[in-house]
Amino acid sequence: MSVISTISKWSKQNYVILLLPICIFNLLYFGFFYEKEYREVSIRTEINCAQSTEVWYVYKEKFSEKRFFSDRKEIGPNKDYSYQFQIASKNEIEYIGLYWKTEQKSFLRIKSYAFTVDGNWLTEKKHRNVLEYVSVGSETTEGEQGVKVQSKKGGSNWIMLNTTESLNKKRHSKVRHFIPVWANIFILIITVVFLLLNPKKEYFAISRVTSINGTKVLKIIFSIWVFIMPFWTMISHVLMALTVVVTTYLEIKAKKQESLLKVFKNNYLFYSFYAWLLISSIVTDSPSTTMKVALDYSYFILLPVAFGHINKEKLLKVFEFFEKGVLIYFFLLSVYVINNYIKIVPEGSFFNFVEACVERFWHTSYLSLLLLLLFIKNLETPLRNGFFQFAFYPMALFFMFMVNARMPFMVGILLLVIKVVLILNTRRRKFTLVVLALLSIAAITFYFSVGKNNVHNITSKGTSTEARISLWKASTNQIEKHYLFGVGHESTQEAIGQALEKNANTRFRNYNAHNQFLETALGNGVLALLLLVAMLVRFLRKGGPYAFCFAISFAFLFMVESYLNRQAGMIIFTFWYCFFFKTDVKRH
Template identity: 30%
Template sequence: MLQQKWFRAILLSIGILLLLNVLHAFFLHQKKYDPVTVQFDAISNFDTFVWLTQQDKFSDSINRLPETLLKSNTSETISQTISATNGIKFLGIYWSNSEQGLLRIKNASFSVNGKTIPLENLHKFIDYTSANVTSAIEGETIVLSSNKAGNGWLMVDQSQLEDRSKQKQFLPFNWWVNLLLFPIMFFLLFWKFPQLKNKAELLRVPGFLLYRIRIWIFYLWFFLFPFWLQSSHIFLAVSLALTIARFITRKEAFNFKKIKLFIPLIILFLAVCTIDVLFHPTDLGNDFGDYIYFLLVPFLFLGIKREDLRKAFWVFQVSVSVFVVLLSIACVARYMELDSSYMLTSFMFETVDQYWHTSYLAGLVLIALFFQLFNQRLTFWYLLVSFAAFVFIYGTQARLPLLIGLVMILFLTVLQLPRRFQKVYAMGVFILVVIGGVVVFSSDRVQNKLAKTFLVNDFNKADARPQLWQAGISIFKEHPVAGIGRSNIRAELSNNLGVSSDIKHRRYNAHNQYIEFLLAYGIVVPILFLVVLFVPIVAQYKTATIFLAYFIIAMMVESYLSRQAGVVFFSLFYSFFIYYDR
């Protein structure tokens, strides 16, 4: 018997280890970059030296490349090959004595593997400039002027380099990672196999074959969601087809009462499409493709039993846990291979950002935690997992989701306590908040520390959001009825920022979903969106309320629906939680 347990544990450990390596290779693939040659013509109305500086990703060292003497009113072609296997953190064009006149750059191009690619949109060449430099685009020329003595510099948008030179490498874990994981797998499967088997058996689905297939599709979709978000398009189509087939064969199993709660969401989709047809026809294709989820997802969960929805979400929680663990292991393993003494948190942020926007990934983790705490008693195991999750979120530098998550976890913890303790707990939290407020307002050091943590970007500049919000409101006032169209938001925000703004050429979105909708479609769509957010809350759908409470706050600082990933995430779980709350 013991020998059989050993043999079973070894075989299963090898199988699971193979699966983890496949997930790592295909969904956490590494990116390597071929050498790329940057070339441009430079001309100035004064004598100056021009040179490039380069900093590779995951490196603290900055390399100054050979300089070129640029004589007054004489054009020089500057060409430099950039070799950075891990990618470029920044590439800067510097010139001396910038206050003496104008520097013009034109005919910018990139060459990779012998193929030259002219850069037609010069806005995409510029990332940002030094504080003393003002940039402007005149036809096919970048014109740079300075108002202060010293060197001037322009940072090239490194994404333009990386998009043209990156190569995906599908590699398994290093041998030593597998060597560490195997005994862990073996221990769990040897000692905990009966419990794990019982947990897996709970995923069995009774009923007709067509219904079981629908649930299995949801299992697969929810498991792959963190790893391969793009698969949602396939699963949406398959799930919708199965729902229709199920409806044709078993109409009596469907209850359409909850569809009325999705009417505002469906009207929101129709309003976006109508405004696009009337005012922004070039945006219709992209908006229809992204927001079609608002129309279709509410029908996917029709006829699904609550206990089977719970099972599907458990699969999602397991998947998020596995993804976070694998991603953390990958970050540590790759960090140990670096030659430089780069900060681990910075490395982790830049690595995670290759696969998920860190705020979106933080949202996945937090929603999984909220659901667990709301539906089960508070346990030591939950506290341990939550602590690990918040450490991960902190490591990815998703600062505002971390703060929102902590506040909501505290609130949900209050709900877990017996009523006689809730007032005591709430009073304790209130006292801590008051004390914290007093400390913050009485200490410049603490204020500076908080500002640096939550309101300073990666370049030690004040957070870009206030500038973007101010510019966004200004644009909306000029286009209150129909907006400016979703595809024009980044360009218009950039145009409305001051010439000395550090983020003028970064072409950010509004970093606020409500302002984003105001800009894109005018006043009607944001109003409809608020109705969408508050209908389940007014209807007292508890888990949906927790989900929406997070998003209502998070969308004040992030334009979640400006990316398809956010649209899929929001629409899928918005619909899921409404159906779950029976």
């Protein structure tokens, strides 16, 4: 009765606070989370072979273990055959394959591959993009007539076609919903409990702000920027331009143009890196590609200016908004996953289902970066400092493990070890035991995480580790030939494909180097690589613990992923590099 009595005495402000989280969460959920509805699709391949061959299609839907097969067709030798199949599925397709069967070793040539959703056929123009991988024992070669798949033995062989992602994009439409009822009830209960535990807290202090100056405007923009970053990374384009304009205006108004010159001086590595990217692109790329490089990498020249006027103290307060944004995003993502799991009841692994749901919105390694930034933010906060501090780390690490983000998981373990060092540096014995335990857990988890990808079958791609090794070898071979200016910004994938061994599973996949250091050297030359490394080394030499952890984290992450190839990775790296440069690096 006391709880009901307390609630009955609440002011209007309390009831507003009670409803505000539900309204905000529903708007965020409706705006940034969606489900997909799919239309039927038809596919067509033009093929020929050396001898009589039996062919048939197969496809598999996501979240289902069942495979669907077309009727088998017999095609004669040395004749072009157009083989069409309608996929009567209203669900997302995981893969489309082509089986072919001969009595003895032979070859099958795919001359073209196309699909249609609305009657307009979309044909893959590049032969090397037609297939993704082939069955073990087959070799692939590319020629003017298409892609030739050579089998060393008779029987059934397998070809995985390579346009499933673009095909799904063409056939789906987005459907948005508000948060389900059960989640709204949960939010309501949590809000009531919070209000009961904090009855005297002032919630609308911001309403007493009587004046807004340029510095406050900057803080507001940065706060919105970091809060919305997990939901909508691309809004950074607009917010960066806005902060640059406001910062430049404030510096000119205060007659501190020398401050802008100081920004260029302090961030000479950023500007040198950007300048070399442009120079190498001018030498190796077309004018249109060079313009694209100039725009895509403009964060390296504009973000330091955006951070030019705001001070360290205000930036550290802004960090709190980032933490709230990340936590709210992961809560809503959890609601999305649970709600879809209840509706679909998928077959197979729950972990695979979670990973597939996450990848609708984020690459799992990139989303894990946001959690690692929270690891860094709370670096010196004691673990016993509240339930959140104690529970956050295992929950974050479990998420990374669940979505198969192996390197972020290992970096998370490393950051946790560094945190323990900072907190328990006087308790050597206890510290040693904790470190050994954490490293053991990391090693075991990493082993099993890799192990679950080592199961091969007729449709296996090979392990991600095997693929990366072959990509790194191919990249290194090409870097030796193009060490000065690189092969060009948009030619790295083609260069890697040409250097891969003929029997490599990744032969015709549009893979990047899956290593930012190699990707940079391959695309723009060794000097670009040295400048990128110098950025991280500067943090390691002159940074405090937060900048140090940022640099060491990206040093490891760059070894297994080309983060700067995607806008999300570019934004996260450059924004937080500038943030820690401003808050935790000595200038002299």
